[in-house]
Every structure is written in structure tokens, then in C-alpha cells.
Amino acid sequence: MKPSITLAVTAKAAKLKAAGVDVISFGAGEPDFDTPVHIKAAVHAALDQPGIGKYTDVTGILPLRKAIAAELSAVHHVAIEPDQVLVSTGAKHSLYNLFMALLDPGDEVLIPAPYWVSYPDMVMLAGGRPVILETRAEDDFAVTAAQVREACGPRTRAIVLNNPSNPTGAVYARKQVEALAEVAVEKDLLVFSDDIYRQLVYGDAAYHSIAAIGPDIARRTILVDGASKTYAMTGWRIGYTAAPLPLIKAMTKIQGQSTSNPSHISQVAALAALTGPQDCVAEMRRAFNERRLTMVKLLRAIPGVACREPKGAFYAFPDVSAYLGKKSPEGHILDDDVKLCDWLVEVGKVAVVPGSGFGAPGFVRLSYACSMQDIEVGVGRLGKALAQLS
Template sequence: MPSRDASTGSYIAVYAGSFDPITNGHVDIVQRSVQVFDRVIVAVAFNANKDSALFTPAERVEMIATVFQEFGGRVRADSFSGLLVEYAHRVGAKVIVRGLRAVADFEYEFQMTMMNRHPTSTVETIFMMAGEAHFYTSCACARSSVDDARRAAHGVADAGRGVPVYTGGAMNAPVVYRSMQLAGRLGKVKPSATLAVTAATAVLRQQGKDVVDFGTGEPDFDTPEHIKTAAVAAMAAGQTKYTPVGGTAALKQAIVTKLARDNGLTYAPDEVIASCGGKHSLATAFLALFQEGDEVIVATPFWVSYADMLVLAGATPVIVPTDERAGFVLTPAALEAAITPRTRGVILNSPSNPAGAAYDEGELLALADVIARRGLLVISDDVYEKLTYEGFVQRHILALRPELRPQALVISSLSKSYAMTGWRLGYTAGPKHVIGAMATLQGQQTSNPCSITQAAAIAALTGPQDCIGGMLKEFARRRAYVLERLAAIPDVTCVRPRGAFYVFPNLRAYLGRTIGGYDLRSASDLASYLIAEYNLAVVAGEDFGAPTHVRISYATSMEQLEKGMDRLATALRKIAA
């Protein structure tokens, strides 16, 4: 707990915002804050980046003071401009209280907290989840209906799930607000942890800070020239119109050719569909296959989006731990033990994000035996299949056990192998009726992938493949460097990745410690410490299902890797001291 204010002997907290107008969600946060702190200052912020305010700062302060008059001096209304952390220092507050709603606020609040964690600041930030009744209440939604809701009266009233209605002063009329309610399903999912780190890195760089980004999971190479040339030619040829929902005939044939050439799999064009990225392919497949009551097995550590996308489809992800000492691979025994009468399928990601774990031929055959015997659907996420090291060759489970083909989907993307993350092209191969169902869903959502991207994808899949080898050679060099540096840090263990472009070190030995006011109880705490104190961005392992690990992407330059590993080694050395 922060120390008491020396002059008043009180714990003082600041709850700041635009409060234009104050909502019942805000009131809920203040009422709960008063139960924790001796005094709460509800501070109206002047924000030049927002649209013209509905109420003046003075009017908003007056509203707040009236709403909380029953608390006497324990809740004070005020206004300020400038930096919130500086205002907190001026009023003697040691804590900034922030309300956190489902999904909508996480990324912004994460960025703001990083900005407020200045090395010389003694102010901490505490987040309070909004009450269930106020999860989706916002000032913007409330403002939208103000003019239609004015009535001639005075006083304070309750507006249900909207806002406390204040009338008086310049308003001279009551206002009833109704917020635009978001669907309850959004309360079941969270923002992508990897994208949140990317966003926080961008904010810090905009502030001029020298941030080393180990968080971004995309190649730092440019898209190969022959692929870009194909896109330019397509534009010049006028290929800028709608295409069939699942992709052009030429693209589907290119996908079929690739699957036969690289994986030994035979599919017809009507058994493949192109989508707007691998994530889109997976999400659409989950919607087509799974529903309420279904269970899908996901082995840890897993890509952060699997669980949330399954939940949005109505399914329940069943998280199955794997053994770090065995290379983070799902064993047949663990798979068998996780199966219940509700189990519909299992996701295989080889090589995997975040650990680079990959299944060899024997391991795949052993899993295939269980899958076949128990009649499970298998979703094979092959996005990193071409990025393997030390002579490892990724075999495909369907090439080894073709009889599984009727109960399997093959999903991949061009993002990683061809450095095409921004182009957004993924694809799925599977039984004709499933592909048709996915096309129906996609037709009501996004329609076709970008026509220009489709032309580029054809060039990628059917053109020269030596571009992959060039990237892979450089990734191998970086991988070796990062593994060597990690091995030199005491008490750090790390599975040697067979593929992808990540390492996933276990930093358990450095947790449970306190340094410089940071309580390092989890990987998230450690990641926050690294970015705040060392300008080093890593992704914490919690959302991957591994709370003592962090993910480091070596898809960046050697210069950045050297600088970042120096910072990590220094930070861990100081933590251990």
C-alpha cells in the first residue's frame, strides 16, 4: 500500500477523466474507491484531443460535487489540465484509480500506465473492474442522446444503467442518458496480449524513447520483390474488383499445388478457401465447426487467440499443460486424459507460437492414433511450417495418416514464410461441406480477400521459393545468438525451439522479488518492469498459458537483439542481486 500523505495522515487517490457527463459506471468506481482510500479526488481533465465537450469543466465539477455530496469531505470534485501524474503529485495523491471495462479500455489504459510509470514517480495506478451493470457504459454514448432527453426540472435522479441525472446551474433541465449496450459476449474475451505490447511500444517510441521490441511476431524483412511485382501488375491489369468469396480459381489452384508439393496432400479447388489472414481462417473454421457445449483441446503454451476465438464460437477451450523438459509437446497420454464426452477436437500448431515446439514423425503418429480412435476433429495450424532449424523437417499429420483427412482442417498463412503480415491472406483446406460452410460465413462477413493480395499470393505460392531460405538462414543466426545469451544468464531455462522465430524462456527464478518499488509476482509484472525501466518490450507468458515465461521474438535485427539482450541480462542481474 502507498504511504499516507504526511500532512493529512490520509490515503489520497485521484480518479480522473473527462466525465462529460459522469455516468453510473463512474459513480460505482468512486463508491468502491471510498471503501479503500480515505479521500478520493474526482478530477475533470481538460483533453484537447477530444471533441468539443457537452458540458464546461465548471459544470462537470458542479455535477460531480452534487452527486457525491453525501460523502462530505471524503470525495472532492476538482479540475486540472496537463499531465495526470503531475496533478497527483500536486494534490498529494499516491494512487491513480482507473476504471476498466471489458475489452474496450485495456489497450489504452495499458499505454497510459506505462507513461505514468516514470522512474522518479511515487504514484501507483490501481485498476478497478467496472461493475457488471456498467460494463459498457461510456460518456460518448451518453452524450449522443442528451439533446433529445432534456426535460424542465431540477435536482438529481437515477437514470438506471445510464448516468446519474443532474439538473441545475447552466443545465436548468434534467438529462436522461441511455448508453449503446455492447453484446455480452465481449465480456468473455480480452484484447490480444501481443498486439497490446506492440501498441505500448509504439506509444513509447512516439515519446522519443529507444525501445527494443521483442514483442512483435512478424518478420522484419520486406516482402520479396517478385511478390510485390505481381501485385503491381494486378493493379495495372484492373484486377481491383470483387472476386469469388473463397478466392479466385487461380489462387485456389495455387493453394492446391502448394499443398501437394510441400505437404504431400491432395485437395481439389472446391476443398480450399482463402480468407483475410490465418487468424480469419481459424476464426471462421471455429464458427463453422463448434458450438455451445463443445470442448476443444488446446495444449500449452498456445497462441494467445485460440482460446478467445473458441469462446466466441461458443466452445470451451480445454487447456492441457505440457512439460517444458519434454519440449512443450502434447503427449498421447495427456491428450487421452483430457478427452470427455463433450470433446469435439484438438488444435495442433507445429512449429508453435510461442515456444517454437514442433512434433516429429513419431510424435505425430502417436497423437494420430488417439485422434483416430476417439474420432476427434483436428485443426492443423501450419503457419510456421517452413521456418525450422538444425535439419528438422516438419511432416504433416495428414500425410502420415491420410485416413484422418475427413476429420481434419489444414490452415496456413503467407504472413510468416513470405513476410506478408500486412497483406492478410490465409487459407484452409478440408472436406468440401466444411469449406462450403466457411464460404457462407465469410460471404456474410468479409466477402473475398483483397483481390490484389490474391494476385500476390499466387506469385508467392507458385514462384521462386529461395526467398524463404534467405530469411531462414538469418533467423537461424539470430536464434543461435539469443539462445547463447540466455544460456549465460543464471537460472534461466529455455526450450530449444525447433521452428518459428521465438524463444520462450522460463524466468521463474526472478519472480517473487521486489526491486525499485516493483513487485515481480508474475511474468506480467516482470514485463511491465522491463518496458518501464529498460525500454525492453517482451510478451508475458500468462496469455500463452505459461505464467513464469516470456516470449522473445528474434524477428528483428542483430543490432536490436544485441541491445535488447544486454538490457535483459542487466535487468535480471539487478533483480537477483
């Protein structure tokens, strides 16, 4: 099992900043906005109420599960009951519970690459085997139904669909989702639908729920979502799963024997997020869109860097393979993206995440969930640093 490369890059940049080094970090997948005021106000009010801060039901407080069930039912056009919802300590925890509950030793899970760094390791922790499906930049990093069909074997249990994608920002068109739904039904696959970025979609792109395609695929789809990205609530650690009741009961047993309930006050915050005003989401989305366009424009201006336009989430994923194998002014050969990224943070004073951690060597991930000033100065530093390589 490998350490999370995104957390490692973020920690390294933070350590340098703490030492007084002027580093601009594009590493963390975390909105730079504060948690919206009405959410914090609800928490302040709740703290004065009796019973807040106690254990809750392992699955989460009922008002929150009702709110989650109502929202997911509306988004995915399926009927979800509160007892089909499990609230966990972040969507990462939700996914971990899911893999642990569903996979037997040797079960295979199809994972399109580039992928979020933790999917393969979570599968392996549960005794499963990740099967990586390579995608291409020229296809906007979308896996095809034909690839899924060809990769299926007797032990294939499920496919992970992260839409929009971390790290690429890819968003699947409806026809692509329909084709994936068709092959999932044909091959009797479960779909682990990681929708944590579904409200962060830009331009003419739109989020299309695979569960909404029809009842056959809806029965095979497990929905994973959370408050972290949409409401700038990463540190509150609230994620949730919606699934058939037998699976939720199995996941609840695992959670009950490991972490028990998620933080009570964080659940109060999540309830306020889901049931309160949603204009904060639109405001953050507008800001992310402006930053997205600026970052892509600046990256494309760097000689030798190719960058597809991300349609969702808050990441750009440029190809920097033209710079691999080049020599730094200090005389080091930077022959892979990890060495390149280490040199960039140490010498260029800009932190980006190597694509190899996402199953895509030669690429790097930059988060535009930061200020416009950081984007302009940081991408400028990136270009100047790369120009020093020979």
C-alpha cells in the same frame, strides 16, 4: 474475452518509440524483412490490368486457390481440389471461420499449452469450451498422445495442433505426430492443423504433416496456412483453409456474411508468392537460424534464465520464474510475469511478452524476427535489468 497480449505489448512499445523512447521490442510475431521483390513486382504489374481491385469470389480467385491446392497436396500427400480451399483475411480469420462453422455450444476443443493467445478466446466466441493440456519444458513443450486420450470426453470435438509452435518454437517429431494421429482416429477427433510456421524449421528438426500419416487421419484434418510468416507478408493478410467441401461451404457462408472476399490485390501477391521463386524463403530461414542461435546463447548466459532451444517458428520462450516475486529498484514487488514485463519495457527499455498470455506463467516470449543488433543489445538490456532486481 481477453485482448491479445502480443498486440498489447507491441502497441505499448510502439507508443514509447513514438514518444522518443529508445525501446527494443521482441513482441511482434512479424518478420523484419520486406516482402520479396518479385511479389511486389507482380502487384505493380497487376495494378495496370483491368478488373484489379474489384470484388472477387468469396472463396478467393481461382488461380490462387489452384496454387494453394497444388502446394498443400504436395506437402501433405493428400488430394486437395481448388473448391476445397477458402482464402481469408489472414490465417487468424481462417481459424475464426473454422471455429464458428464447426462448434456447437458446449463442444470442447483440446488446446496444448503454451498456446497461441487467440485459440481459447476464439473457441469461446464460437460457444465452445477450451480444454487446456499442460506441457512441460523438459518435454520440449510437446503434448503427448496419453494426455489427449485422457482429456477426451463425450463433448470433445477437436484438438488444435500448432506445429511448429507459437510461442515455444517446438517441432513435433514424426513418432509424436504418429501417436497423436492414432489417438485422434481412436477418439474420432478433428485435428485443426495450424501450419503457419511449417517452412521455418531449423537444425536437424523437420516438419511432419499429421495429414500425411494416413487416410484415416487425413479425413479428420483441417489445414490452416497462409503467406504471412513464410513470405514476410503479415500486412497483406492472406490465410487459407483446406478442408472437406461441406465444411468449406459452411465457412464460406460465414465469410460471405462478414468480410466477403479478402483483398483482391493481396490475393495477387499471394499467388506470386506461391508460384514464384522460393529462394527468398531459404534466405530468410538462414537469417532466422543465425538469430535463433545467438538469442538462445545470450539468454542462457543470464543467471537464473533457462531456455530450451526452439526448433521452429521465430520465437524463444525462456523461463524467468526465478525473478518473479523480486523487488525492483523503485520498490515494487514484481510477483507475476505481467508486472515483470511491464517493468522491463518501462525501465529496462526492452519489450517481451508475458508467458501467462500463452497459458504459461513464469515464461516470456521473445521474437527473433528482428535484426542481430537488436537481439544483442536487447537481450543485453534484459540481462542488465533483471540483475537490478533483489
